[in-house]
Amino acid sequence: xxxxxxxxxxxxSLFILIIFLARILGKRNIARxxxxxxxxxxxxxxxxxxxxxxVIPNLVNGLIAIGVWVIFSIxxxxxxxxxxxxxxxxxxKETVLIKHGKIMEENLQKERLxxxxxxRELRYKDAxxxxxxxxxxxxxxxxxxxxxxxxxxxxxxxxxxIKVAPQAEPQTVILDGNILNEPxxxxxxxxxxxxxxxxxxxxxxxxxxxxQVDSSGDLYLDLFxxxxxxxxxxxxxxxxxxxxxxxxxxxxxxxxxxxxxxxxMYTKNAEKxxxxxxxxxxxxxx
Amino acid sequence: xxxGTQMAKAIATVQSxxxxxxxxxxxxxxxxxxQTFQELANxxxxxLVKLQGRQKYIEEQEPQYKQQ
Numbered sequence: 346x347x348x349x350x351x352x353x354x355x356x357x358s359l360f361i362l363i364i365f366l367a368r369i370l371g372k373r374n375i376a377r378x379x380x381x382x383x384x385x386x387x388x389x390x391x392x393x394x395x396x397x398x399x400v401i402p403n404l405v406n407g408l409i410a411i412g413v414w415v416i417f418s419i420x421x422x423x424x425x426x427x428x429x430x431x432x433x434x435x436x437x438k439e440t441v442l443i444k445h446g447k448i449m450e451e452n453l454q455k456e457r458l459x460x461x462x463x464x465r466e467l468r469y470k471d472a473x474x475x476x477x478x479x480x481x482x483x484x485x486x487x488x489x490x491x492x493x494x495x496x497x498x499x500x501x502x503x504x505x506x507i508k509v510a511p512q513a514e515p516q517t518v519i520l521d522g523n524i525l526n527e528p529x530x531x532x533x534x535x536x537x538x539x540x541x542x543x544x545x546x547x548x549x550x551x552x553x554x555x556x557q558v559d560s561s562g563d564l565y566l567d568l569f570x571x572x573x574x575x576x577x578x579x580x581x582x583x584x585x586x587x588x589x590x591x592x593x594x595x596x597x598x599x600x601x602x603x604x605x606x607x608x609x610m611y612t613k614n615a616e617k618x619x620x621x622x623x624x625x626x627x628x629x630x631x
Numbered sequence: 632x633x634x635g636t637q638m639a640k641a642i643a644t645v646q647s648x649x650x651x652x653x654x655x656x657x658x659x660x661x662x663x664x665x666q667t668f669q670e671l672a673n674x675x676x677x678x679l680v681k682l683q684g685r686q687k688y689i690e691e692q693e694p695q696y697k698q699q
Contacts, residue, residue, distance in 0.1 A: 579657045586653035593647035600640045 348399065355404070356397045363393050366415055371422070377486045379436050385418045436485045443481035446494065456483055467491060508627035512560050519556030519566070532558055539564075546575060585622070585629040592618040635693070638686045645682060649675035 366389070373382065389411060396407035425432035440452050442463060453463060464475075466489035472478050480492040502509045516528035524536055542564045543550060555567040566575055592615055599611035649672050656668035 574660070574662075583654065583657050586650050586657060590647055590650035590654065593643050593650055596643035597640065597647060600636060600643060 352397070352399055355399065359393050359397050362411075363389070366411070369415065370418060377488060379485050380487075381421075381435060382418070385414055389414050439485055440483040441480070442483050442489065443475075443478050443491075446476070446479055448475075452483075458483070463489070502631075507631065509631045510561070510628040515557045515559040515565075517555065517557050518564075519550070519553045521555075522551050522553055524550070529558075532560075532562075534558065534562075548573070548575070581629040585625065588618060588622055588625070592622065635686070635689055638682070638689060642679065642682050642686060645675055645679050649679060 370386075375386070378386075392401070392407060392410050392414070395401045396404065396411075401407040421435055425435055440456050442449055442452055442456075442458070448460075448463070453460070463481075467473075467475070467478060467481065470489070470491040472481075472491050472493065477493055477497040478491055479494045481489055483489050516532050518525055518529045518532075518534075518539060524539060526536070529535060529539065539556075540550075543553070543566075546564075546566065548566060548568065552568050552570055552573075553566050554569050557565050559565070561581060563580055565577075568575065595611050595615035595618065599608050599615060602608050602611065652668050652672035652675060656665050656672060659665050659668065
């Protein structure tokens with residue numbers, strides 16, 4: 346067989362094999378793997394490349410090498426799942442670098458980290474001021490994670506004791522002008538509902554690049570034609586404004602009527618609506 | 632009609648107007664109109680707070696005006 350034929354066949358078959366192996370090796374963020382995995386990936390890549398361009402002439406030897414690296418990599422994963430001791434042996438333990446706001450110099454030295462490197466990593470996490478940091482840990486992937494002092498953390502609605510409506514993740518229901526059935530069904534909606542919504546907005550399905558429905562049922566659309574201004578979904582605000590209006594109307598009626606009974610009825614219902622408004626405010630306005 | 636009732640009526644009217652402006656602001660598709668309505672709604676909301684303060688004052692001064 347001619348050499349170029351060999352290279353062609355080897356490359357093609359290895360291409361398929363390697364893509365398949367990459368799936369087996371699992372989903373990992375390449376930038377955040379422990380060092381040993383980094384090495385495994387590189388060894389596999391190099392062996393594959395060498396076989397592909399015929400530097401390793403014996404195909405069987407090359408495949409054995411790939412097989413060993415893949416199987417051991419998976420075996421290590423399983424063993425570290427089963428045994429904590431093995432996990433610590435392979436992955437190492439994370440190192441605490443800052444505790445109670447104080448830098449642990451001996452741990453820095455153990456990890457051969459300089460002060461500059463620590464500060465740089467802290468800055469990545471938006472902690473420019475060392476005084477703001479309560480705790481920082483060096484993960485076995487080399488990342489430094491920072492726990493800020495409680496008074497320096499971002500404010501949450503909980504901190505402000507504001508009640509907010511619970512929200513689930515939005516679902517993408519239209520992509521590139523196609524309706525996606527599965528996300529629609531998971532929201533308990535159907536195609537008819539979507540068509541009615543599109544009709545109300547005066548948009549044709551072909552013109553929609555992306556459509557998302559949030560957990561309260563508002564549909565947000567992005568169109569191919571950016572010149573068209575779409576009304577933003579404001580269903581909840583609308584409901585609240587309408588309740589507010591009805592409440593004010595009831596108050597007026599109560600004041601205007603001469604009939605004692607009607608007056609009492611209007612006042613009672615106005616108060617009921619007022620209570621309702623207070624209850625609904627976090628759900629409709631925030 | 633006593634001053635207290637008149638006050639309450641004024642408050643209800645302003646509140647209704649504010650709510651109407653808010654619905655208009657949400658319903659209109661014209662950006663300029665939306666902003667105008669929003670501003671009006673804010674003005675009415677301010678007026679509402681002031682009127683409510685005034686009503687409280689009246690009620691304190693003249694308890695007989697207080698609504699039953």
